Amino acid sequence: MRLSRYFLPVLKETPSEAQIVSHRLMLRAGMIRQEAAGIYAWLPLGFRVLKKIEQIVREEQERAGAVELLMPTLQLADLWRESGRYDDYGQEMLRITDRHEREMLYGPTNEEMITEIFRSYVRSYRDLPKNLFHIQWKFRDEQRPRFGVMRGREFLMKDAYSFDLDEANARKAYNRMFVAYLNTFARMGLKAVPMRADTGPIGGDLSHEFIILADTGESQVFCHKDLVDMPAPGPNVDWDDLQAVVDQRTALYAATEEMHDQARFEAEAPEGARLSARGIEVGHIFYFGEKYSKPMKAVVAGPDGVERPVHMGSYGVGVSRLIGAIIEASHDENGIVWPDQVAPFKVGLINMRHGDEAVGAACEQAYAALTKAGVDVLYDDRDERAGGKFATMDLIGLPWQLIIGPKGLAEGVVELKRRATGERETLPLEAALTKLTAA
């Protein structure tokens, strides 16, 4: 992509409404534009990142056996009356009336609808297990939206729903999502720690929040230090029996403020291993048994021919929130530092001297070669001074900067800079292209 033809409205100054660093950087880097409180337009650069994250989430869900579908954003109020949540949900739910005076709502979540879909088709235990997910926009009319996309009213969420015959099998489904989440966040360059979460009226130990540690996190969290650097299990695990993998990560103490028990913390973690930090919740999984299947009559026949409500769980990832979380965890004084896997472009190509024939030719050559090799490259071909180009590239945080200018070319070299470390090297253009293509 040529920057001269792209739509990248970067801001030199920090918009006054943005308080936390990820929000400021997203606005400055031209990723989002606020349209109303907690409601954002995704500008091209932000949209690219959103799609990358969405795709990683999708791939890891599918790897864990979940099947994608897409449910609508608008739902009928009657469906929510079946579960009893229409009246319970309160002001957070955006209620809408259509021209026929039918009561509808903009979905804040989809347990009711997925249960309705499931019960319409599935009759037998032989069809289980099932895990269905979608990645869809949600709306929760937050009393106080803030922190940019981290706590918006409209947000993109992946939500998966598992259906099993009994609790033992539901636990297996839960474990698959548990591991899928570890792998998902690791692929984004994040260190996510699973922490015990409130299970509500169901009880039990099957609810975890996945927390990214960041100084600007919204909640206080407590955990054993070893959990932070524990590597993700990766894809090569026995997806039918993950209990050992899960146990390894739930054995050590980890809890959010609401669930924190200082005495237990001190008993289970030696003093040097106790970590108290700020965290951002990027995922939440839980098992809720028959909570919806029972009132909504989602039943299957077991081997004995007797019908019983299915055991369900739900599993959410805040896709749009993740962008804010990643930036919180990965930035410096000059701007965003994207982890390679989620960067909107891999390479920023900087033409140091717009109008210089030799420099222009070298840039075109590099641009064509990288594009042909399938490397996402953003080519700054604008007539602007070098300082501004560097500032822009640093701000938007692409992993690599390929800098081509007259001074280097006179000696037959270009400059290659790694955004994350600031490392620079000068080398011949061909060598730089080879390196970038291989990286």
Added chain:
RNA sequence: CGGAGUGUGGCUCAGUCUGGUAGAGCACCGCGUUCGGGACGCGGGGGUCGCAGGUUCGAAUCCUGCCACUCCGACCA
């Protein structure tokens, strides 16, 4: 939902207390000089001062109401 605050060109803000017909920097347009980490000179365009009433000869400024947004706290991917 309680508490605090802010709305003035695209952005950051001054002007409001003490009413007199709207400013700066950045950004944008033109010309020229520049050019390896956010250049400089000259010229130019752009704002019914959040909205609606009111007071006044005269309102960005004073009064009333409304709206939007932000921050702190209680709640959530």
